[in-house]
Amino acid sequence: MTELPLFDDNDVTRLLCIVAHPDDMEYGASAAVAKWTAQGKEVAYLLLTRGEAGIRDMHPDEVAALREGEQREACTIVGVDDLEILDFPDGLLEPDLQLRRAIAKKIRQFRPDAVMVTNWDLKTPWGLNHVDHRAAGIATVDAIRDADNPWLFSELSDEGLDAWKAEKLLVNGAEATHAVELERDHVDRAVHSLEAHRVYLEALSDHPAPNEMIPAITSEAGTRAGVEYALPVQVFEM
Numbered sequence: 001m002t003e004l005p006l007f008d009d010n011d012v013t014r015l016l017c018i019v020a021h022p023d024d025m026e027y028g029a030s031a032a033v034a035k036w037t038a039q040g041k042e043v044a045y046l047l048l049t050r051g052e053a054g055i056r057d058m059h060p061d062e063v064a065a066l067r068e069g070e071q072r073e074a075c076t077i078v079g080v081d082d083l084e085i086l087d088f089p090d091g092l093l094e095p096d097l098q099l100r101r102a103i104a105k106k107i108r109q110f111r112p113d114a115v116m117v118t119n120w121d122l123k124t125p126w127g128l129n130h131v132d133h134r135a136a137g138i139a140t141v142d143a144i145r146d147a148d149n150p151w152l153f154s155e156l157s158d159e160g161l162d163a164w165k166a167e168k169l170l171v172n173g174a175e176a177t178h179a180v181e182l183e184r185d186h187v188d189r190a191v192h193s194l195e196a197h198r199v200y201l202e203a204l205s206d207h208p209a210p211n212e213m214i215p216a217i218t219s220e221a222g223t224r225a226g227v228e229y230a231l232p233v234q235v236f237e238m
Helices: 029-038 060-077 097-110 131-147 184-195 198-202 210-225
Strands: 014-019 042-049 082-088 114-118 168-172 178-182 229-237
Touching: 014 029, 014 097, 014 131, 029 042, 029 060, 029 114, 029 178, 029 184, 029 229, 042 060, 042 097, 042 131, 060 082, 060 184, 060 198, 082 097, 097 131, 114 131, 131 168, 178 184, 178 210, 184 198, 184 210, 184 229, 210 229
Parallel strands: 014 042, 014 114, 042 082, 114 168
Antiparallel strands: 168 229, 178 229
């Protein structure tokens, strides 16, 4: 008996990935995205900040444009055309009504079957979590419910954005309940998508090599799921 059951994504045709910064999707999750887009599923990315405070020795205005370019390249590698980057402040993200409304609006616009986020716990397998990751996750959980309630942010209905229920929430980097089965090509494309963040990674002197890090994550999860490669995810029915 395998430790992790495989996630059945056959009924999932539209997925919205919501993260705080450029590069957040590239730590394993983009391998699943590569699989889904190859299958013809519609995948969109919503980034809540431009990541402008992410490189200590470069001005935020320069960093914002640079990181957007790197993220667009990463998206192209895994087959994502729908990328929206909001202008909430990097490093100062708060799970308030303004952020919830922005996320709920995107959910009503895109109408996903499933939403994917990154781990929002304070303590994570890699250490203490970034404040923006925590805020992004909490706000997204609330916004999924907001988007499904016609009496919340009702002005969106006046814009033609009626209530929408996303059925599933997938969390990357948390204690896994399931695994998304992958092929080697999906893993390779995920490696290249992380490598697309060239300038950002160069600023992190102790960052593991993408071509070692991503195969390690997906191989370990594959072993737990009884397949060669997999992405470990925590799944919530919403």
